[in-house]
Amino acid sequence: MIRFNKVTLVYPYVQRTIFEDLSFEVPEGEFVLVMGDTGAGKSTLLKLMNGLVPHHTGGIFSGTIMVDGKDTALHKPRDLVDLIAIVGQNPALGFVTDTVEEELVFGMESLGVAPEVMRKRVEDMLDLLALTPLRQRKLSSLSGGEAQRVAIASVLTMNPKILLLDEPTSALDPIAAEEVLATLSRLVHDLGITVVIAEHKLERVLQFVDRVIYVRNEREVAVGFPQEILKDSTLAPPIVHLFRGLASEMSESEIPLTVRDARRQLGDLAAWLSPLQRHQPTITAEPILELENVAVNYGAKVALKNISVAISPGEIVAVMGRNGAGKSTLLSSIAGLRKLERGLVRVCGVDPQMLKGKELITKIGFIPQEASDLLYAQSVEEELRHSDNDNGVPSGTTSRLLARLLPDIDADVHPRDLSEGERLCLVLAIVLANNPPLLILDEPTRGLDYRAKDRLIAAIRECRDLKSAVIVASHDVELIAEIATRVIVLADGEIVADGPAGEILTSSPAFAPQVAKVLAPAQWLTVNEVLKSIGRSAP
Amino acid sequence: MVDVRTLHPLAWWSWGISLAIATSRAGNFWLLGGIILAAVIVTFSRRSDDPWANALSIGIKIACIALLLRMFIAILFSIPEQGKVLFTIPRIKLPQWLAGIFLGGDVTQERLQFVFLESLTIFALVVAIAAASSLANPKQTLRALPGVLHEAGVALIIATTLIPHFVMSVKRIRQARALRGDVEKFGFKKTLVPLFEEALERALILAESMEARGYGHKPKNGNPLLPTLAMFAGLFALLYSIISLVIGNSYQISLVLALSLIMFSLYLGNRNNSRTKYRPQKWGLRESFVLLMGVISIAFAGLSFTLLLAVLLFLVALAPIFVTSRERVLT
Structure with missing residues (x-):
């Protein structure tokens, strides 16, 4: 369905290559997960698929990307909307109109879809994504999960064959995330749409996906079934870490990806683990x-x-x-x-x-x-200087703190050019100074x-x-x-x-971490706890 | 979104514009009063809770200020005239180079009446237009216009939705400033730089989202050159006729030519435009009725005054209230 052939992408004035010589293929009708570290280029990979990169962002591009037989270099994203659609990281920022129903028809009106067809598709989408009660609501009044569903509906009305989503659940609570993912899964199974999502919280999505694209670095992209990829990936949800930690005790070698599989394989583990002894700190100090x-x-x-x-x-x-x-x-x-x-x-x-x-x-x-x-400030260094000043601490304090959190940071970089994680470290250093x-x-x-x-x-x-x-x-x-x-x-x-x-x-299904779900009713919370209790070190 | 109980926005506009034309023909306190009263009653009983529904209240305030200012100036700068003198303001001598302008002096009843009528006409005009703008949903109005003007509509909608976002951003950034221990209320660099950065980022995301939703998608049919040329020629002819009007030459032929060229260009552009409309509001009997009543009000306003005429004009101007019900409040 989507074929990358020797794709290379470089932004001018930037030292780093974004992608080099990538070749892979995404088959039709699958739920595909793109995983990788922050800054590995997951979002860029999605935008390459529908041509927003480089048509919209610029950049030096070589190779070919074929989507359903069409070359994205020759078609603008706006001319591919009935084939491939994308929902951005923060859908609320991408809304063009101001009510739900108008948002759903925005794309179709641009395409010149016949009014009767539009009318019907809107009703279909409202039903499919359970949006009927929201049809006349103002977009600004929607919750995160609702906004995400409206954004999905607003591109699905154009009948695309492929749907791309960039971190669809990152801002959602566990329940709303589950809802969105279940909806996506239904699109794949009922409508045969190919869905590609980029996501960090693997524990939320792995149970739904058929295939994984693992962006290791700019040169290396692995495509495979989740079991294959997760066997040795550095990124893994807690279940997989738990399994890897206990691998020698296990007879089977298939990696469990869902709580159900893990319970089947590790079910009796809870019994032979030494009883949980969690040290609950006794608080004696005056409340702050x-x-x-x-x-x-x-x-x-x-x-x-x-x-x-x-x-x-x-x-x-x-x-x-x-x-x-x-x-x-x-x-x-x-x-x-x-x-x-x-x-x-x-x-x-x-x-x-x-x-x-x-x-x-x-x-x-x-x-x-x-x-x-x-x-x-305009650079990390300037920011650190301001911080020492504002906090009234000896100069260099914030910078030392940052060096502990983030050893190799370039002080001349503009804070906006840092990755999300690096930026958080910088803010932490400033606040903790x-x-x-x-x-x-x-x-x-x-x-x-x-x-x-x-x-x-x-x-x-x-x-x-x-x-x-x-x-x-x-x-x-x-x-x-x-x-x-x-x-x-x-x-x-x-x-x-x-x-x-x-x-x-452990008492609420929505807030239980994976380890707790697997080892319920024992109240284990993290992989480290479990491994420590049997004398193993964390992976 | 579309509420069947409200009129087509262009019907509201036809009503408002008809009343505006009627006011300029009326020239009588009673007729003007009737029009103003009808416009106010219709608006306040039929407007929605949307932000633009306040247009009339704002319009009335502006019109009041204009009326008072006009009266004040009329009293202060008098022109020597025959008539019944009501009171006299001490005259102030103005320097030679301001000859012809009189500050203070006799204030006559005739003059006051004339100026009041003139100001009331302007007042009624503002009220009629403001009434239409508070009743017609501006987004619906833009949707009802030809497809070629759609782009302007989208720009307007984006602008109106971005303003609240902007206010939120300012609040958030000022809060963040306080959290960094900044006591300064407003710092150019510390408030505006992040604000502009954010606005730019937002604009890029929005542009990307619109691109990815087919905005600007154009199938290749029709010749885009012809409508552009026709529009240019039309605007040129319009300019020519305005200049002719101002310097006193005959302007009718060039004006007709200008308008027909512009219409032709819009027609061509619209035919080439492949956009479709979702649930367009229909022009029904009620809309035609309101349009007809608007035309009748213009005709009535030109007749010589009788009390019966004033009552009839009031009823005719009140027409939309008989064919609509109060708009449903949308959340």
Whole structure:
């Protein structure tokens, strides 16, 4: 269906080759996953497939890419829309009109599809993607999962044979992600559409895909069945890591990719593992953060009601919940950025709304969802200098911190040119330069690969060891299983669960990490825990 | 999206423009009052909750200011005239080079009446146009226009959706500034640079998404040169006729030629355009009725005044209210 033949791509003025001499083929009617490190070129690979690269972005391109017998070099992406469609990383930014129904017809109107056909296709798509209740809604009022489904519907109306999606679930909570992936899987099975997605969170997608394209580096791209590729890939979901760690005990050599397969193969493992002994730190210190009956409203909408929580130094608290449950509002209220309707917030005994400037950053380190908002300088070096200045620390402090998080970074690079993971490290270094007693991170793993996540985990643990309290809001259950000591679950602006991570994560199917699902009912959370208990080191 | 209970946007515009023409022919307080009252009643009882529905309120405020300003100037700068003197303002002597302009002096009833009527006409004109713009959905209006003008419509829609995004970005960036310990309220480099970077990035993503959705897809049929040439010739003829009008030559023939050339160009462009419309709003009986009533109101406004005429004109101007119901509120 899609054939790459000796494809090379170079951007002018950039040292690095993006791709060199790539040749591979994607068969028709399959669910294909593109995996690779951040910056390996997954998005670029997708855009090459429909010709946005190089038609739209420029770049020096050689070789041929044939899509269903058409050469993308000879056709503009806009003339291939009825063959190959793409949904970008943040679909809300790509919306052109302002209501759901208008968005669905935008492409068809450009193509000149007959009105009767349009009418019917719109109804079909609304049914197929369960969008009927949303048809007259304003696009700006949609949740992340809904926006993703509308974006998919808006390209499917043009009847493409191939659908490309760039990180369709990265901003979604586990349930919404599951919904989107199930929908995609249905498109493959019922309509015979070839679906290609790029995704970091392998644990979410591997169970659905038929084939994997693994972008190892600019020269090497492996295409194969998931079992083959994952046998020795450095990127792998927890199930595969668990299996690899226990490989010698296993008689079968087939790698399990779904929780069901893993339970079949490792089912009795839970029985012979020594009983779980998790060390739950006993907190004796005075709480560093106290919330009392906090309520926040947005106009008539209630965002938070009656939140009372106390957090002590040394705790790593994860805040979980659906999109729109109030996680971000809670975090920004703690940092004093929201006007409270009722209640009290105390950070180190002070109302955070009273803190300004330097007082604020010595007490609270806050990393917002768009971490790059905190950056404004023209190079990494300048940014580090500003940070030393703002934080009032000896010059070079931030830079040393960054060197620990990210050993080989070019100080002359513009912060926007860093990868998502590198940028997060830079922001972390800036925020931690002052060693604030409270660190807050809002959805830090968006777009991070496993390696960047490991760096983040190390940084957060270090922070905890320095007796800071850490609060993380995230959809990433694997990250939370790895670091959190305590989990708070929000729903509709209220706390519905608050307790030790092991208990909360294993008790709800949506928030359970893979290892917990495989070894249920034992409350194991991570691969490391399991391997350590039998005296193995982590892979 | 399309609500069957509302009128075709062009019908609303035909109504508004008819009333505007009627006001310029009326020249009578009662007729003008009737038109203004009808336009206000129709708008306030039939407008939706959308942002553009406020156009009339804004229009009335602007028209009020214009009216008061006009009256004030009329009183202040008097022209010596015969008539009943109401009151006198002390006259101020102006320098020689401003001869012919009088500051202060006698204010006559006739003059006040004349100026008030003149201002009220402008007031009614603004109200009629503002009424139409608060009733007709601008996006629907653009959709109802010929396909060749579609691009302009898309640009407008994008602009209106980007503004709220922009406001959000500014808020977020200022928040981030506070989080870095910046106490400065507004820094050019620290606020505007990230804002522009973000706006540019957004624009690129949007352009990419539009490209990937077939925007600008053109099948190769028809000759694109002919409509362009016709449009140029039409605009040239229009310019010629405007100049003729201004310097007092005859302009009718060139104006007709200009308009027909422009129409021809639009017709050709539209025929070459392969865009289709999803659920276009239909022009039905109700729309024709509103259009007819608009034409009748123009005719009525030209007749000599009687009380019956004023009542009839008011009822005719009120026509749309009889064939529509209040718009459904969309969330």
